[in-house]
Amino acid sequence: MSGTFTKLKNAYQLLKSIDFKMLAKLSEKVDLSQVMASVAKMDDNQLNGLMKMLTSRGSKKKLPPIDGDFYDISSRLTAEDRALQLKVRAFMEKEIQPIVNEYWLKAEFPFEIIPKFRELNICGVTYDGYGCPNRSYLMEGIVAMEMARVDASIATFFGVQSGLAMGSIYMLGSESQKDEWLPGMQQLNIIGAFGLTEPEVGSGAAGGLTTTAKREGDTWVLNGQKKWIGNATFADVTVIWARDVDDNQVKGFLVRKGTPGLSVEKMHDKMALRIVQNGLISLKDCRVAETDRLQRANNFRDTSRVLRMTRASVAWEAVGCARGAYENALAYTRTREQFGKPIASFQLIQGHLVEMLSNLTAMQTMVYRLSEIQDEGGLKDEHASLAKVFCTLRTRDVVRGAREVMGGNGILLEYNVARFVADAEAIYSYEGTKEINSLIVGRAITGSSAFV
Structure with missing residues (x-):
């Protein structure tokens, strides 16, 4: 019944x-x-x-989430680390995303974000003491990726501050120098810059620096120029690398803002990382006290220790740039309609998207393992260099694919891919070109140095 x-x-x-x-x-x-x-x-x-079937007529199909972490690498993080990742992501999406295109177009820096940045408490993320969080290198990479996923310029600003500038002092400074600078830099009350590259010297910095340092009693006299120096126009302290004319070795100096003989000119007309305030630094009989010389920086091998540490973060930044381009492109293809349906339903578009995701996933798994090696204390120059080469190359492929599936709209800032296309070119070149990093890896695997 x-x-x-x-x-x-x-x-x-x-x-x-x-x-x-x-x-x-x-x-x-x-x-x-x-x-x-x-x-x-x-x-x-x-x-x-x-x-x-009848009652579902006309109901909207539920689409899968837009997530570039296809292999769910974030699931391997601890609950605490995952919470920090999401905190950084929320900050970037809430505070940076709404203003980034405006500032990128104007080539200006949004100074109003610095107090908000301070609240994240992530500067010097891997350092122990001086108010620093003392987290893993993996988390340093995750943070770099999350920043670059929204904007590579902000990630670069942070990398200069937390990595290159603070890292030089943390690794190579005296205890009194660390006490003086690091707590303020960690809170972004003090902004740092890192001056290595010169107008005529980039890849050849190991043995070809033309900026000189001459000791006169308890003072060093610096002369020369530095180019492409991020944060230089508003930095409170700049780490300047110069060749000691007496022993021909590279040494590091903490040059304070306002020091006589120091001048900075903002670089204009960049096509990439336009929010980063790059400067041309001129040093003319700039006098620096011996107490402001990095006491443990005695040759370029010491400089290389800082570069090795930060080069791994640049590889993560490349991943973030690629992920931002991929996720924005995927979202676009699911809403953009042609021939009466979303272009994401077309075979050729799906082919592009899968190729982009394949590159992105390979990059993510590579840098994850790279950070594991770094946390285990086994990071070598060739490890960081291989990741820098591969990830920046593949990022160029991903952003090209993202721009392609978006057609003409891919070159408009409002669609949030054009920035990634441009910024990928800068990431590809800085912290060592493909050629130089390839030679570092080549030397490691062949036993023969191909450097001139």
Whole structure:
């Protein structure tokens, strides 16, 4: 009896769902008596399935989430680290995303974000003491990726401050220098810069620096120029690398803002990382006290220790740039319609998206392992260099694919991919070109140095 009642109930619900005007039109195309006879023979499961199909007419298909972490690498983080990752992501999406295109176009820095940045408490993320968080190198990489996922310029600003400038002092400074500078830099009350590259010297910095340092008693006299120095226009302290004319070794100096003989000119007309305030630094008989010389920086091998540490973060930054481009492009293809349906449903578009995701996933797994090696204390120059080479190359592929699936809209700032296309070119070159990093890896695997 109950079975009969259930069938009647389902039949009644089925009748209620029928549009009888449409039924009249349908009767012109099919034999309704035959249809009803077939319905009457259905069991409960079949009727329920038919009801589900009818009641779901016109409902919007639920799409999978847009997430560039296809292999779910974030699931390997501790709960505490995952919370920090999401905190940084929320900050970037709330505070940076709404203003980034405006500042990128103007080539200006949004100084109003510095107090908000301070609240994240992530500067000097891997350092122990001086107010620093003392987290893993993995988290340093995750933070770099999350920043670059929204904007590579902000990630670069942070990398200069937390990595290159603070890292030089943390690794190579005296205890008194660390006490003086690091707590303030950790809170972004003091902004730092890192001056190594010169107008005529980039890849050849190891043995070709033209900026000189001459000791006169307890003072060093610096002369020369530095180019492409991020944060230089507003830095409170700049780490300047110069060649000691007496022993021909590279040494590091903490040059304070306002020091006589120090001048900084903002660089203009960049096509990439436009928010980063790069400066041309001139040093003319700039006098620096011996107490402001980095006491443990005695040759370029010491400089290389800082570069090795930060080069791993640049590889993560490349991943973030690629992820931002991929996720924005995927979102676009799911809403952009041509020929009456979203372009994401077309085979060629899906082919581009899968190629982008493949590169992105390979990059993510590579830098994850790179950070594991770094946390284990086994990081070598060739490890960081291989990641820098591979990730920046693949990032160029990903951003090209993102721009391609977006057609003409891919070159407009408002669609949030054009920035990634441009910024990928800068990431590809800084912290060592593909050629130089390739030679570092080549030397490691062949035992022969191909450097001049």
